Amino acid sequence: MNMQSIIVPQISTYPAPDARARKVLAWLTAQQIVEEQLTTCALSGNRMGYGIAQGARQVMEMDGAPDDCLPFGRSVHGLEIVTQRCIFTPEQGFEKRARCPECRKQVGEVLLESLESWMPGETENFICPHCDHEDDINAFPFTQPCGFSNLGFIFNNWDGAYFKPSFLAEFAERLGRSIALVRVRL
Structure with missing residues:
Protein backbone atom coordinates (compact mmCIF):
# COMPACT_ATOMS: atom_id res chain seq x y z
CA MET A 1 0.00 0.00 0.00
CA ASN A 2 1.27 3.48 -0.85
CA MET A 3 1.17 6.28 1.67
CA GLN A 4 2.21 9.91 1.89
CA SER A 5 3.39 12.00 4.81
CA ILE A 6 2.84 15.65 3.91
CA ILE A 7 4.29 18.62 5.76
CA VAL A 8 2.19 21.74 5.19
CA PRO A 9 2.64 25.24 6.64
CA GLN A 10 -0.56 26.45 8.24
CA ILE A 11 -1.14 29.42 5.95
CA SER A 12 -3.29 29.63 2.82
CA THR A 13 -0.90 31.71 0.78
CA TYR A 14 2.73 31.24 1.71
CA PRO A 15 4.76 34.19 0.42
CA ALA A 16 7.21 33.29 -2.38
CA PRO A 17 6.58 29.53 -2.16
CA ASP A 18 9.06 28.62 -4.92
CA ALA A 19 11.92 30.40 -3.17
CA ARG A 20 11.08 28.81 0.18
CA ALA A 21 10.79 25.38 -1.45
CA ARG A 22 14.30 25.80 -2.88
CA LYS A 23 15.68 26.77 0.55
CA VAL A 24 14.05 23.79 2.27
CA LEU A 25 15.22 21.46 -0.49
CA ALA A 26 18.79 22.79 -0.12
CA TRP A 27 18.61 22.02 3.62
CA LEU A 28 17.24 18.50 3.00
CA THR A 29 19.89 17.73 0.38
CA ALA A 30 22.72 19.18 2.53
CA GLN A 31 21.62 16.82 5.31
CA GLU A 36 19.62 16.60 -5.12
CA GLN A 37 18.51 15.50 -8.60
CA LEU A 38 14.97 14.72 -9.72
CA THR A 39 14.20 11.13 -10.70
CA VAL A 59 15.05 12.20 10.90
CA MET A 60 13.18 9.07 11.99
CA GLU A 61 12.68 7.48 15.40
CA MET A 62 14.12 4.13 14.34
CA ASP A 63 13.87 2.42 17.76
CA GLY A 64 10.77 0.27 17.60
CA ALA A 65 9.89 1.48 14.11
CA PRO A 66 8.93 -1.11 11.50
CA ASP A 67 11.56 -1.90 8.90
CA GLY A 73 14.32 -0.31 -2.18
CA ARG A 74 10.83 0.72 -3.29
CA SER A 75 10.15 2.32 -6.65
CA VAL A 76 8.08 5.09 -5.02
CA HIS A 77 10.24 6.83 -2.41
CA GLY A 78 10.64 10.45 -3.40
CA LEU A 79 9.85 13.87 -2.07
CA GLU A 80 7.43 15.93 -4.15
CA ILE A 81 7.15 19.67 -3.56
CA VAL A 82 3.88 21.46 -4.30
CA THR A 83 3.98 25.23 -4.87
CA GLN A 84 0.40 25.78 -6.00
CA ARG A 85 -2.71 26.08 -3.87
CA CYS A 86 -3.67 22.58 -2.78
CA ILE A 87 -5.93 20.79 -0.33
CA PHE A 88 -4.00 18.26 1.78
CA THR A 89 -6.34 15.88 3.62
CA PRO A 90 -6.33 12.19 4.47
CA GLU A 91 -8.07 10.22 1.72
CA GLN A 92 -9.20 7.08 3.47
CA GLY A 93 -11.26 7.51 6.63
CA PHE A 94 -11.36 11.31 6.50
CA GLU A 95 -13.96 12.32 9.09
CA LYS A 96 -14.48 15.87 7.74
CA ARG A 97 -14.95 17.22 11.27
CA ALA A 98 -13.63 20.65 12.21
CA ARG A 99 -14.53 23.14 14.89
CA MET A 119 -9.13 26.93 -4.11
CA PRO A 120 -9.05 29.57 -6.89
CA GLY A 121 -7.80 32.15 -4.38
CA GLU A 122 -11.01 34.14 -4.08
CA THR A 123 -10.53 34.08 -0.31
CA GLU A 124 -8.01 33.03 2.33
CA ASN A 125 -10.49 32.98 5.17
CA PHE A 126 -13.47 31.09 6.46
CA ILE A 127 -16.30 32.62 8.48
CA CYS A 128 -17.94 30.47 11.14
CA PRO A 129 -21.66 30.18 10.36
CA HIS A 130 -22.43 30.03 14.10
CA CYS A 131 -20.53 33.01 15.57
CA ASP A 132 -19.14 34.91 12.53
CA HIS A 133 -15.53 34.39 13.65
CA GLU A 134 -13.29 34.93 10.61
CA ASP A 135 -9.75 33.62 10.20
CA ASP A 136 -7.42 31.83 7.79
CA ILE A 137 -8.99 28.52 6.85
CA ASN A 138 -6.12 26.71 8.60
CA ALA A 139 -7.13 28.22 11.96
CA PHE A 140 -10.22 25.98 12.05
CA PRO A 141 -8.79 22.69 13.37
CA PHE A 142 -9.96 19.38 11.98
CA THR A 143 -9.97 16.26 14.14
CA GLN A 144 -7.39 14.84 11.73
CA PRO A 145 -4.42 16.93 10.56
CA CYS A 146 -5.13 18.79 7.30
CA GLY A 147 -3.51 21.60 5.41
CA PHE A 148 -4.69 24.17 2.92
CA SER A 149 -1.76 25.99 1.34
CA ASN A 150 0.22 26.84 -1.76
CA LEU A 151 3.23 24.99 -0.31
CA GLY A 152 3.52 21.34 0.65
CA PHE A 153 6.22 18.69 0.99
CA ILE A 154 5.00 15.18 0.12
CA PHE A 155 7.19 12.34 1.37
CA ASN A 156 6.04 9.29 -0.62
CA ASN A 157 6.00 6.08 1.43
CA TRP A 158 7.79 7.66 4.40
CA ASP A 159 5.83 6.83 7.56
CA GLY A 160 5.49 10.24 9.17
CA ALA A 161 4.39 8.66 12.44
CA TYR A 162 8.09 8.05 13.02
CA PHE A 163 9.41 11.53 12.13
CA LYS A 164 11.45 12.83 15.05
CA PRO A 165 9.81 15.77 16.81
CA SER A 166 13.09 17.68 16.37
CA PHE A 167 12.87 17.23 12.58
CA LEU A 168 9.30 18.54 12.51
CA ALA A 169 10.26 21.45 14.77
CA GLU A 170 13.20 22.37 12.53
CA PHE A 171 10.95 22.09 9.45
CA ALA A 172 8.46 24.51 11.07
CA GLU A 173 11.30 26.84 12.01
CA ARG A 174 12.62 26.86 8.43
CA LEU A 175 9.12 27.67 7.18
CA GLY A 176 8.54 30.27 9.88
CA ARG A 177 5.07 28.82 10.50
CA SER A 178 3.40 26.11 12.45
CA ILE A 179 2.94 23.00 10.32
CA ALA A 180 0.53 20.13 9.90
CA LEU A 181 1.69 16.60 9.26
CA VAL A 182 -0.97 15.06 7.04
CA ARG A 183 -0.81 11.29 6.70
CA VAL A 184 -2.48 9.81 3.63
CA ARG A 185 -3.03 6.14 2.82
CA LEU A 186 -3.66 5.59 -0.87
Missing part, protein backbone atom coordinates in the same frame (compact mmCIF):
# COMPACT_ATOMS: atom_id res chain seq x y z
CA GLN A 32 21.50 13.97 2.74
CA ILE A 33 17.86 13.32 3.61
CA VAL A 34 16.88 13.45 -0.07
CA GLU A 35 18.88 13.37 -3.29
CA THR A 40 11.04 9.12 -11.40
CA CYS A 41 10.47 8.10 -7.78
CA ALA A 42 7.18 9.84 -6.93
CA LEU A 43 3.46 9.20 -7.41
CA SER A 44 1.96 12.34 -8.91
CA GLY A 45 1.92 13.65 -12.46
CA ASN A 46 5.18 12.91 -14.22
CA ARG A 47 6.40 10.90 -11.20
CA MET A 48 9.36 13.22 -10.67
CA GLY A 49 10.64 13.61 -7.12
CA TYR A 50 13.75 13.86 -5.01
CA GLY A 51 14.76 10.34 -4.02
CA ILE A 52 15.36 9.16 -0.50
CA ALA A 53 18.98 9.40 0.66
CA GLN A 54 20.88 7.61 3.41
CA GLY A 55 20.52 10.54 5.81
CA ALA A 56 16.76 9.96 5.96
CA ARG A 57 17.35 7.63 8.89
CA GLN A 58 18.52 10.59 10.99
CA ASP A 68 9.41 -0.35 6.18
CA CYS A 69 8.94 3.07 7.86
CA LEU A 70 11.34 4.33 5.18
CA PRO A 71 10.92 3.27 1.54
CA PHE A 72 14.46 2.13 0.73
CA CYS A 100 -14.52 26.88 15.20
CA PRO A 101 -11.64 28.06 17.42
CA GLU A 102 -13.92 30.75 18.88
CA CYS A 103 -17.30 29.10 19.63
CA ARG A 104 -16.08 25.47 19.37
CA LYS A 105 -19.07 24.38 17.27
CA GLN A 106 -18.67 21.91 14.41
CA VAL A 107 -18.09 23.54 11.02
CA GLY A 108 -16.37 20.80 9.00
CA GLU A 109 -18.93 20.23 6.26
CA VAL A 110 -19.55 23.94 5.68
CA LEU A 111 -15.81 24.66 5.69
CA LEU A 112 -15.18 21.98 3.09
CA GLU A 113 -17.95 23.44 0.92
CA SER A 114 -16.21 26.83 1.13
CA LEU A 115 -13.14 25.34 -0.55
CA GLU A 116 -14.80 26.14 -3.89
CA SER A 117 -14.01 29.80 -3.15
CA TRP A 118 -10.70 29.11 -1.41
Whole structure:
Protein backbone atom coordinates (compact mmCIF):
# COMPACT_ATOMS: atom_id res chain seq x y z
CA MET A 1 0.00 0.00 0.00
CA ASN A 2 1.27 3.48 -0.85
CA MET A 3 1.17 6.28 1.67
CA GLN A 4 2.21 9.91 1.89
CA SER A 5 3.39 12.00 4.81
CA ILE A 6 2.84 15.65 3.91
CA ILE A 7 4.29 18.62 5.76
CA VAL A 8 2.19 21.74 5.19
CA PRO A 9 2.64 25.24 6.64
CA GLN A 10 -0.56 26.45 8.24
CA ILE A 11 -1.14 29.42 5.95
CA SER A 12 -3.29 29.63 2.82
CA THR A 13 -0.90 31.71 0.78
CA TYR A 14 2.73 31.24 1.71
CA PRO A 15 4.76 34.19 0.42
CA ALA A 16 7.21 33.29 -2.38
CA PRO A 17 6.58 29.53 -2.16
CA ASP A 18 9.06 28.62 -4.92
CA ALA A 19 11.92 30.40 -3.17
CA ARG A 20 11.08 28.81 0.18
CA ALA A 21 10.79 25.38 -1.45
CA ARG A 22 14.30 25.80 -2.88
CA LYS A 23 15.68 26.77 0.55
CA VAL A 24 14.05 23.79 2.27
CA LEU A 25 15.22 21.46 -0.49
CA ALA A 26 18.79 22.79 -0.12
CA TRP A 27 18.61 22.02 3.62
CA LEU A 28 17.24 18.50 3.00
CA THR A 29 19.89 17.73 0.38
CA ALA A 30 22.72 19.18 2.53
CA GLN A 31 21.62 16.82 5.31
CA GLN A 32 21.50 13.97 2.74
CA ILE A 33 17.86 13.32 3.61
CA VAL A 34 16.88 13.45 -0.07
CA GLU A 35 18.88 13.37 -3.29
CA GLU A 36 19.62 16.60 -5.12
CA GLN A 37 18.51 15.50 -8.60
CA LEU A 38 14.97 14.72 -9.72
CA THR A 39 14.20 11.13 -10.70
CA THR A 40 11.04 9.12 -11.40
CA CYS A 41 10.47 8.10 -7.78
CA ALA A 42 7.18 9.84 -6.93
CA LEU A 43 3.46 9.20 -7.41
CA SER A 44 1.96 12.34 -8.91
CA GLY A 45 1.92 13.65 -12.46
CA ASN A 46 5.18 12.91 -14.22
CA ARG A 47 6.40 10.90 -11.20
CA MET A 48 9.36 13.22 -10.67
CA GLY A 49 10.64 13.61 -7.12
CA TYR A 50 13.75 13.86 -5.01
CA GLY A 51 14.76 10.34 -4.02
CA ILE A 52 15.36 9.16 -0.50
CA ALA A 53 18.98 9.40 0.66
CA GLN A 54 20.88 7.61 3.41
CA GLY A 55 20.52 10.54 5.81
CA ALA A 56 16.76 9.96 5.96
CA ARG A 57 17.35 7.63 8.89
CA GLN A 58 18.52 10.59 10.99
CA VAL A 59 15.05 12.20 10.90
CA MET A 60 13.18 9.07 11.99
CA GLU A 61 12.68 7.48 15.40
CA MET A 62 14.12 4.13 14.34
CA ASP A 63 13.87 2.42 17.76
CA GLY A 64 10.77 0.27 17.60
CA ALA A 65 9.89 1.48 14.11
CA PRO A 66 8.93 -1.11 11.50
CA ASP A 67 11.56 -1.90 8.90
CA ASP A 68 9.41 -0.35 6.18
CA CYS A 69 8.94 3.07 7.86
CA LEU A 70 11.34 4.33 5.18
CA PRO A 71 10.92 3.27 1.54
CA PHE A 72 14.46 2.13 0.73
CA GLY A 73 14.32 -0.31 -2.18
CA ARG A 74 10.83 0.72 -3.29
CA SER A 75 10.15 2.32 -6.65
CA VAL A 76 8.08 5.09 -5.02
CA HIS A 77 10.24 6.83 -2.41
CA GLY A 78 10.64 10.45 -3.40
CA LEU A 79 9.85 13.87 -2.07
CA GLU A 80 7.43 15.93 -4.15
CA ILE A 81 7.15 19.67 -3.56
CA VAL A 82 3.88 21.46 -4.30
CA THR A 83 3.98 25.23 -4.87
CA GLN A 84 0.40 25.78 -6.00
CA ARG A 85 -2.71 26.08 -3.87
CA CYS A 86 -3.67 22.58 -2.78
CA ILE A 87 -5.93 20.79 -0.33
CA PHE A 88 -4.00 18.26 1.78
CA THR A 89 -6.34 15.88 3.62
CA PRO A 90 -6.33 12.19 4.47
CA GLU A 91 -8.07 10.22 1.72
CA GLN A 92 -9.20 7.08 3.47
CA GLY A 93 -11.26 7.51 6.63
CA PHE A 94 -11.36 11.31 6.50
CA GLU A 95 -13.96 12.32 9.09
CA LYS A 96 -14.48 15.87 7.74
CA ARG A 97 -14.95 17.22 11.27
CA ALA A 98 -13.63 20.65 12.21
CA ARG A 99 -14.53 23.14 14.89
CA CYS A 100 -14.52 26.88 15.20
CA PRO A 101 -11.64 28.06 17.42
CA GLU A 102 -13.92 30.75 18.88
CA CYS A 103 -17.30 29.10 19.63
CA ARG A 104 -16.08 25.47 19.37
CA LYS A 105 -19.07 24.38 17.27
CA GLN A 106 -18.67 21.91 14.41
CA VAL A 107 -18.09 23.54 11.02
CA GLY A 108 -16.37 20.80 9.00
CA GLU A 109 -18.93 20.23 6.26
CA VAL A 110 -19.55 23.94 5.68
CA LEU A 111 -15.81 24.66 5.69
CA LEU A 112 -15.18 21.98 3.09
CA GLU A 113 -17.95 23.44 0.92
CA SER A 114 -16.21 26.83 1.13
CA LEU A 115 -13.14 25.34 -0.55
CA GLU A 116 -14.80 26.14 -3.89
CA SER A 117 -14.01 29.80 -3.15
CA TRP A 118 -10.70 29.11 -1.41
CA MET A 119 -9.13 26.93 -4.11
CA PRO A 120 -9.05 29.57 -6.89
CA GLY A 121 -7.80 32.15 -4.38
CA GLU A 122 -11.01 34.14 -4.08
CA THR A 123 -10.53 34.08 -0.31
CA GLU A 124 -8.01 33.03 2.33
CA ASN A 125 -10.49 32.98 5.17
CA PHE A 126 -13.47 31.09 6.46
CA ILE A 127 -16.30 32.62 8.48
CA CYS A 128 -17.94 30.47 11.14
CA PRO A 129 -21.66 30.18 10.36
CA HIS A 130 -22.43 30.03 14.10
CA CYS A 131 -20.53 33.01 15.57
CA ASP A 132 -19.14 34.91 12.53
CA HIS A 133 -15.53 34.39 13.65
CA GLU A 134 -13.29 34.93 10.61
CA ASP A 135 -9.75 33.62 10.20
CA ASP A 136 -7.42 31.83 7.79
CA ILE A 137 -8.99 28.52 6.85
CA ASN A 138 -6.12 26.71 8.60
CA ALA A 139 -7.13 28.22 11.96
CA PHE A 140 -10.22 25.98 12.05
CA PRO A 141 -8.79 22.69 13.37
CA PHE A 142 -9.96 19.38 11.98
CA THR A 143 -9.97 16.26 14.14
CA GLN A 144 -7.39 14.84 11.73
CA PRO A 145 -4.42 16.93 10.56
CA CYS A 146 -5.13 18.79 7.30
CA GLY A 147 -3.51 21.60 5.41
CA PHE A 148 -4.69 24.17 2.92
CA SER A 149 -1.76 25.99 1.34
CA ASN A 150 0.22 26.84 -1.76
CA LEU A 151 3.23 24.99 -0.31
CA GLY A 152 3.52 21.34 0.65
CA PHE A 153 6.22 18.69 0.99
CA ILE A 154 5.00 15.18 0.12
CA PHE A 155 7.19 12.34 1.37
CA ASN A 156 6.04 9.29 -0.62
CA ASN A 157 6.00 6.08 1.43
CA TRP A 158 7.79 7.66 4.40
CA ASP A 159 5.83 6.83 7.56
CA GLY A 160 5.49 10.24 9.17
CA ALA A 161 4.39 8.66 12.44
CA TYR A 162 8.09 8.05 13.02
CA PHE A 163 9.41 11.53 12.13
CA LYS A 164 11.45 12.83 15.05
CA PRO A 165 9.81 15.77 16.81
CA SER A 166 13.09 17.68 16.37
CA PHE A 167 12.87 17.23 12.58
CA LEU A 168 9.30 18.54 12.51
CA ALA A 169 10.26 21.45 14.77
CA GLU A 170 13.20 22.37 12.53
CA PHE A 171 10.95 22.09 9.45
CA ALA A 172 8.46 24.51 11.07
CA GLU A 173 11.30 26.84 12.01
CA ARG A 174 12.62 26.86 8.43
CA LEU A 175 9.12 27.67 7.18
CA GLY A 176 8.54 30.27 9.88
CA ARG A 177 5.07 28.82 10.50
CA SER A 178 3.40 26.11 12.45
CA ILE A 179 2.94 23.00 10.32
CA ALA A 180 0.53 20.13 9.90
CA LEU A 181 1.69 16.60 9.26
CA VAL A 182 -0.97 15.06 7.04
CA ARG A 183 -0.81 11.29 6.70
CA VAL A 184 -2.48 9.81 3.63
CA ARG A 185 -3.03 6.14 2.82
CA LEU A 186 -3.66 5.59 -0.87
